Amino acid sequence: MSLLIKNGTIVTATDKYEADIFAKGETITAIGTNLEAPADATVIDAAGKYVFPGFIDPHVHIYLPFMGTYAKDTYDSASRAALVGGTTSLIEMVCPGRDEDPVEAYEMWKSKAEGLSACDFTFHMGVTKFDESTPEKLKKIVDDGIASFKVFLAYKGALGVDDEELYKTLKLAKELGVIVTAHCENEVLVSQLQEQLLAEGKTGPEWHEPSRPVQVEAEGVHHLMTFAKLTGAHVYVVHTSCEEAVRAANEAQLNGVNAWIETVIPYLVLDDTAAQRPYFEGAKYVMSPPIRERKHQAFLWDAIRNRTVSTLATDHAPFDFEGQKEMGRDDFTKIPNGIPSVEHRVDLFYTHGVDTGRIDLNTFVDAASTQAAKLFGLFPRKGTIALGSDADLVVYNPEYRGSIAHAAQQMATDYSAFEDWKVAGRSEVVTVRGKVMVQDGQFVGELGHGQFLKRKPTHF
Numbered sequence: 001m002s003l004l005i006k007n008g009t010i011v012t013a014t015d016k017y018e019a020d021i022f023a024k025g026e027t028i029t030a031i032g033t034n035l036e037a038p039a040d041a042t043v044i045d046a047a048g049k050y051v052f053p054g055f056i057d058p059h060v061h062i063y064l065p066f067m068g069t070y071a072k073d074t075y076d077s078a079s080r081a082a083l084v085g086g087t088t089s090l091i092e093m094v095c096p097g098r099d100e101d102p103v104e105a106y107e108m109w110k111s112k113a114e115g116l117s118a119c120d121f122t123f124h125m126g127v128t129k130f131d132e133s134t135p136e137k138l139k140k141i142v143d144d145g146i147a148s149f150k151v152f153l154a155y156k157g158a159l160g161v162d163d164e165e166l167y168k169t170l171k172l173a174k175e176l177g178v179i180v181t182a183h184c185e186n187e188v189l190v191s192q193l194q195e196q197l198l199a200e201g202k203t204g205p206e207w208h209e210p211s212r213p214v215q216v217e218a219e220g221v222h223h224l225m226t227f228a229k230l231t232g233a234h235v236y237v238v239h240t241s242c243e244e245a246v247r248a249a250n251e252a253q254l255n256g257v258n259a260w261i262e263t264v265i266p267y268l269v270l271d272d273t274a275a276q277r278p279y280f281e282g283a284k285y286v287m288s289p290p291i292r293e294r295k296h297q298a299f300l301w302d303a304i305r306n307r308t309v310s311t312l313a314t315d316h317a318p319f320d321f322e323g324q325k326e327m328g329r330d331d332f333t334k335i336p337n338g339i340p341s342v343e344h345r346v347d348l349f350y351t352h353g354v355d356t357g358r359i360d361l362n363t364f365v366d367a368a369s370t371q372a373a374k375l376f377g378l379f380p381r382k383g384t385i386a387l388g389s390d391a392d393l394v395v396y397n398p399e400y401r402g403s404i405a406h407a408a409q410q411m412a413t414d415y416s417a418f419e420d421w422k423v424a425g426r427s428e429v430v431t432v433r434g435k436v437m438v439q440d441g442q443f444v445g446e447l448g449h450g451q452f453l454k455r456k457p458t459h460f
């Protein structure tokens with residue numbers, strides 16, 4: 001099997017140049033001009049198009065028992081959605097219940113992807129409880145190729161850990177060289193504010209944001225940073241939604257904490273008026289932390305441009321409107337939290353970032369691919385275009401003009417949060433380890449082609 005991509009403009013986190021790329025088998029074996037290919041090679045003409053490294057989404061949920069229901073996607077729908085959207089590798093969160101055995105949960109999550117996923121995948125191991133048996137079990141999972149943990153400082157009584165558990169998880173992570181990703185919100189403040197709002201008869205989705213204001217998120221970040229400082233653990237704040245939370249992480253970075261910041265596409269393109277839409281439409285836009293006032297968008301774009309925010313993920317968490325979001329019709333605290341977005345992250349980021357001039361092409365690649373590879377032990381196999389890297393390539397057409405439609409999506413949900421939104425650009429050809437998975441923007445690959453990506457801890 002060999003692949004030649006000719007005449008494209010190659011863009012990595014640092015470079016932009018015209019060249020051909022040749023892959024023999026699964027990896028890139030030559031980059032140069034006027035490369036020749038064997039007669040049986042697949043040849044793609046990328047003239048007038050960009051060639052990007054495969055994009056990486058470091059924060060997705062596919063199998064997710066949550067808030068009394070299950071997320072809608074499987075690896076069939078989610079990996080096809082990822083690929084048509086230019087994402088060739090994703091990192092899913094393993095989220096065991098507090099009464100579940102972590103090793104069994106990890107094996108179960110993994111079994112849902114293996115043999116089915118069309119794109120490559122790995123996991124952040126959720127630590128939702130910490131007792132005397134936890135270290136040995138987590139070490140076993142790390143030995144299997146997992147190099148990152150996930151903790152929730154929210155979702156009281158469900159996925160959230162208490163302070164003792166947080167401290168012990170971070171200490172263990174430091175010892176193992178594992179980075180800890182964290183959902184940062186003060187769960188006590190959330191539950192108190194929810195109670196208060198409901199008692200005042202404020203039950204609609206528009207009250208979700210006031211129940212989790214920016215201070216709640218900033219306090220969560222500050223809390224995590226205090227623990228990271230005292231344990232020396234390396235931490236990564238997921239789905240940062242607002243200026244206050246970014247500033248809390250920055251402050252800690254200046255105080256010597258090894259911390260990185262993620263934001264997600266909904267926060268860059270939506271504002272709090274989405275959850276205020278009438279007839280319960282707003283429920284489609286309920287996620288945590290909530291979508292904020294418009295002024296935070298500009299701050300987050302600036303933080304991406306100056307590279308304060310390292311990564312742009314999705315927090316893809318797909319729930320139907322009918323039957324799932326509707327569970328919270330009379331009580332916003334019962335609306336399953338999450339927005340389906342793995343399919344549209346790259347196009348929305350390109351359209352609202354590069355096409356508008358907010359960010360340049362190198363920043364686009366760095367935030368949507370390279371930084372995730374570097375932070376999570378996948379670089380330089382993933383996240384760049386270089387000799388020896390996996391031939392995960394995206395031929396991107398910046399001249400394409402189209403719009404997002406639920407009817408055309410791969411994701412399994414019954415709605416799109418971005419219905420009729422215009423996009424300026426599209427992933428036309430997408431390859432995973434040398435194999436063409438998307439052609440003319442359509443999925444043409446095979447389910448089961450995706451591989452589990454074994455990683456080694458790097459955060460000592």
Ligand code: URP
Pocket residue numbers: 061183239286287288289315317337338339
């Ligand atoms: O609203 C969200 N973010 N849903 C998914 C679970 C999580 O907190 O990441």
Ligand code: ZN
Pocket residue numbers: 183238239288289
């Ligand atoms: Zn979260």
Ligand code: ZN
Pocket residue numbers: 059060061093315317
């Ligand atoms: Zn999440």
